[in-house]
Every structure is written in structure tokens, then in C-alpha cells.
Amino acid sequence: MGEHNKEQGLKRELKTGQLTMIAMGCAIGTGLFLGSGLAIGLAGPSVIISYAVGAFIVLLLMGCLAEMTVAHPTSGAFGTIAEKYINPWAGFLVRYSYWVAQVFAIGVEVSAISIYMKYWFPNVPGVIWILLFAAILIYINAKSVNTFASLEYWLSMIKVVAIVLFILLGAYILFGGKHDPSIGPHNLVNDGGFMPFGPWGIWVAIFVSLFSFLGTEMVAITAGEAKEPDVAVPKALKATVFRLAVFYVLTMTIMLMIVPWKSAGVDKSPFVRVIEMIHIPGAAGIMNFIVLVAAISAMNSQLYASTRMMYSLSEGGYAPRFFKKVSKRGVPLRAFAVSTVGIALAAGVSAFLPGSSYSFMMGISMFGSIFTWFVIFVSHLFFRKRWEKNGGRKLPIRMIGFPYLTILGGLVLLSLMITTWFTPFRNMLEFGVPWLIFLSIGYIIWKKKNRHQSNSKENEDMSKKTS
Template identity: 70%
Template structure:
């Protein structure tokens, strides 16, 4: 094995499942409750618009990733086509987003375990499951891929069963049961909080789709990026959009939207409402698996991003070291910071820890997505001007759809300043950007000496 090099061992199916595993986590199973309580039934439109933004993002990302299949992914691309500073900001912002998103998942794990063990402190479960996943990530990338494939299959199978069961219940429901499409309009209307509620829920939906971009990060360890990456991107976006819209649509028919919340998964609430013996416990186990799977994928993503920063000499060289299994173990350990932060937040803010961790993790993610659109704008012009090879995948509607994606993200992020729960996004994000500017200026000054 070549020293300090990652191994290309991931197949197209593994890559798809890794991205699905990262995206189908608390965003669907727990975050959907927050989105529903924000927009009411109109959350269906929110998720559809969110899926459209992600579709545009994946189109840009697929084209650039096939051209540059590296573990640094969009960070490397931003550095090459915009500026070294842009690459620095994207890499560190994506790293902190995933580190904090790990904290979101473990915060949710504490909520799920309370279903069975209401008196056990949530921090106990956070550290227990964190230890298991750190061990999994410390093994070879192929072992990680197999583990994630299995966990993702459990989640996807559960969602398919939920869709089938929900459809059966809705079709066979009696008129007086309170189950059916009338729930979309029968409780304060389809848009109980108006357009503003629908708009804010789009932002929440984007957290649900966070992780789809992980496909670009895995390209550095893919067996055949030209084939694996475009195939995985298309499959992931289609499946995610279908799963989210169908599951939430059925959920709203069965349970009135006012009953959704973040103290318990809406999926578990549906099972309790249907009075299926043991079903709510089984669903809670599956949701727990989903959170562990998403946390596992995010730990992988943050590890590879800090590894890439080290390769570019924008992080200490120690994070570039890999173990005998080809895993950057020191980069892995530094990426566990979100776990300890989540444990602390859980103690300080036991009732609002999930929304808080979700809010601060979103800035880095949305900034990364925004920079993907900007990078694509510069990439396409440069690629065509330099006469680059014909790529197997191409973003349609350039430059209009690329610009549209960037503007939508910018508008949604600016809107968070006027929402109570998500004002933390910019309260954290603006100081974070200022901090990165200071650090980068300091690094440039040292290099010049």
C-alpha cells in the first residue's frame, strides 16, 4: 500500500447506500416532525422544493466529481476554479457541518432510547453508541461500506413497509375514522402558517437531504468514478425524493399534523395511533438504526475532509497519516468533537438540544452547497475553454439552473435570521466565517515568512 493514500474499494451500490444512509437519518424520522409543525400539510410542497434544489445540486456535483474524483471533492474543486481561500472555507465549513451533524444524530439517539429507558441519562447512550461507531470507522473502508450497506437496507426496507402499510390503512379506512386526505385541509387548512411556514420548512427539509453530497467525497475511494458516481447520484436523488414525499404524505393522512413534534418520531406516533402490537417499538428500533447509520456516514465524511485539508497543508500533517487498513485514524479522532459537544448540549438544553444542534450544523452544509453552485459556474466555463474531455454526465440548463440553485440557498439562509429556532444558523455562521478569514490570513502570513 502506498503510504498515506486512501484505497479505491467502494462499489457503486456501496456509494449509493452510504449517501442514502447519511441522508435518511433524523432528518426524515425526527426532523420531519419539526417541519410538519412549522408548515402543516403544506410541508409536502416544502419537501418537493427541497428535493428540486438537491436535484440541481447533484447535477452540478456529478459533472464536477467525474472530472475530479478526489476525497477533497468540492473543496478541491473550489480551490482549483475559484481560489485557495474558497477551497479552505469550503473544506473547513463542510468538516464542521458534519462534525456538528454527528452531534445532531447522537442527540436524536438519546431521544429514541428514552422510549425504552426513560430514566437513563441521554449522555450515557451518546458515549456508548459513539464508541461502537468510532471502532467501525477505524477499520477498512470496505468494512465501513458493508456496514453502511446493511444499515441502509434496514432503513429502506422499513420505509417501504411503512409506505405499504400506510397505503393499506388509508385505502381501507372508514369515513368516520379521521384518516384520509381530509387531514390535509381539515385542521386549520393546508397552509395554517401561510407562505412563511412553507418557506421555513424548505430550509428544514434541506437538513433532511444533507448527506447526498457525500457521494462526491466517496469518489476518492470509488473503484470506477466515471460509472459509479453518476449512477449513485441519480439513484440517490430519485429514491430520497420518493421516500420523503410518500412517507410524509401518508403520515399526514393518518395523524393530524398538530400531533407531530420532536419529542417523539412521527413514525412512532403513527404506529401508536394504529394500535399495532409491538409495532411502535420495532419502528423505534429502526429509527435508532437510521440515526446510527447517518452518524456513521457523517463521521466518514468529516474524517475524509480533514484528511484532504491535511493533504493541502491547511491542517496539521498528523491528520494525513493512515493506519494499516488505509484509514486516517487521527483525522477520525478529531472528527468526534461533535459527540462531546452534543453530550454537553444535551445536559444544558435537554428539551431543545436537537433543534439547537441542527441549527448550528446547517450553516456549514448550506454554505458548502452554495459554493458547489458557484464552483460549477466557474468550472463549466474553464472546462469548455480548456478543451477538457467529454464527461459522461452533464448539468443541463447551465448557467440558469446553476444560478437559480445558488439564489434559492442564499434566500433561504437569509430567512433564518427572522425565525426564532433557526436564528442560530447565522448567529453561528457569521462568526465562523470571520474566524476562518482570520485563520487563513494568519496562515498566508506564516507561509510568506
């Protein structure tokens, strides 16, 4: 039974434009609007290089993923592919790791929402905003995939337009407005030079830049509900990577020319800081609204991704069949319900660690995502050889530079994961390594249980035949 038929409960309704905007929506979230402040604090102006390297890694990843997704357009995406081309254990690990990453990422975005709302309501506890916005998005996601996709399309459009306007406004301030001696390219080399923390600062900031790009892989998950995967998936992936690379590198460069890098932080968005500096009445409030929309949009996409991954786990027999049930409108409501636990976690962390909830949630959410990306590179090495050996059809998109660029992408990600132990994000490994051990034990138990059930069924069938 092929992947196309396997997930028959989901409806193929998503168009190319919607796929692109869903991926953009997931990726253009707090990683750019709020996390960029964290990255700037780690690398200084050389964070521009960090984001460029991050974009290159994502470009390699998307090349591998596009090829495999066109061959296997399912909502299980890279989990199904890892299971098929590496082994079932790899599929089990990557599905659950990605699911938990998205669940925690929902917590990251909702933590950021509570920070943004302080701009207007400084005395209201953040947990109130977490619960309020969570309730709204839960209602929207529970309706239908088209309701979700339409909302995501317009939320993402607001963000894209805002970033384009920010780039144009920044360019005008730098080159066309009244000359301000505190603004200009010299800000890229002030306060310790372009690389105040050396190559190590650039390397650590690559980690944060990758968090900003997380979500581009959403196209692979939405492929299970795409109308024409062969056409839609490659188009959406190319458009997403190109736009993200341009947006991130350009906005970082402009931002650092206008705002001295030491002014960046995560108490508010660096974008809001830029607008505050140019003294346009009401503009800072509008920008804060836009970054709030960015967080809502990313959270919306992550709810979708985590739901579809849990549905895929249930479909593959790795999670209770209970989560496989789909509503009349094509939404796996039970898988959706269990995927909202990140919101509860974020509410708890926000209440007990109000000053560091964002960076804490980011650290633990990153492991599953980076691990998933690493497995995608490994899967591609196995996939290409077997696809060609088995005489698979000629695919409309192929990763260039195989196997060298695939290996390079995997090695860079593995190195980043290992070196986080020596950075402020060591909680990623403190969570991630025990998580993989826990999952592996769970897989062994699941496999033994399945084997026992299969043997019992075989024995039962044999006794029926002989009687």
C-alpha cells in the same frame, strides 16, 4: 500531479451500490424520522410542498456536483474543486465549514439517539446513550473503509426497506383497511387548512427539509475511494436523488393523512406516532428501533465524511500534516479522532439543554452544509466555462440548463440562509457569520506563514548555490 494520484493513502474499494447506500444512509437520518416533526409544526400539511422544493434544489445540486466530481474524483471533493476553480480561500472556507458541519451533524444524530432510547428506558440520562453508541461507532470507523461501507450498506438497507413497508402499510390503512373517520385526505385540510401558516411556513420548512437531504453530497467525498468514478458517481447520484425525493414526499403525504399535523413534534418520531395510532402490537417498538438504526447509520456516514474532509485539509496543506497519516488499513486515524469532537459537544448540550439539544445542534450544523452547497453552485459556474475553454474531455454526465439552473439553485440557497435570521433557526447565522470571519482570519495567517516559509526556503536554496 492529478487528484487521482494525490490521495494515494486512501484505497479505491467502494462499489456503486455501496456509494449509493452511503449517500442514502447519510441523508435518511433524523431529518426524515425526527426532523419531519419539526417541519410539520412549522408548515402544517403544506410541508409536502417544502419537501418537494427541497428535493428540487437537491436535484439541481447533484447535477452540478456529479459533473464536477466525475472530472475530479477526490476525497477533497467540492473543497478541491472550489480551490481550483474559484480560489484557494474558497477551498479553505468550504472544506473547514463542511468539516465542522459534519462534526456537529454527528452531534445531531447522537442527540436523536438519546431521544429514541427514552422510548424503552425513560429514566436513563441521555448522555449515557450518547457515549455508548459513540464508542461502538468509533470502533467500527477506525477499522477499515470496507468495514464501514459494509455496515453502512446494511444499515441503509434496513432504513430503505422500512420506508417502503411504511408507505405500503400507510397506503393499506388509507385505502384498503377498515374505514376510520379520523384518517384520510381530509387531515390535509383540517385545523387551519392546507397552509395554516401561509407561504412563510412553507419557506421556513424548506430549511428543515434541506437538513433531511443533507448527506447526498457524500457521493462526491466517497469518489476518492470509488473503483470506477466515471460509472459509479453518476449512477449513485441519480439513484440517491430519485429515491430520496420519492421517499420523502410520499411518506410525508401518507403520514399527514393518518396523523393530524398538530400531533407532530420532536419528543418522538412522527413515524412512531403513526404506528402507535394503528394499534399493531409491538409495531411501535419495531419502528422506534428502525429510526434508531437510521440515526446510527447517519452518524456512521458523517463520521466518515468529516474524517475524509480533515484528511483532505491536511493533504492540501490547510491543516497540520499530522492528520494526513493513514493506518495500514487505509483509515486516517488522526483525522478521525479530531472529527469526534461533535460527540463530546452533543453530550454537553444534552446534559445542559436536554429539552432543546436536537434543534440547537441542528441549527449550528446547518450553516456549514448550506454554505457548502452554495459554494458548489458557484464552483460549477466557474468550472464549466474553464473546463470547456481548456478543452477538457467529454464528461459522461452534464448539468442541464446551464447557467440558469445553476444560478437559480445558488440564489434559493442564499435567500434561505439570509431569511433564517427571522426564524427559530437564527442561531445558524449567529454561529455561521462569526465562523466565516474566524476562518478568513485563519486563512490570512496561514497564507502569510506559508509565504514566509517559501521565501525562507528560496533564500536558503540561493545561498547554497552561491556558496
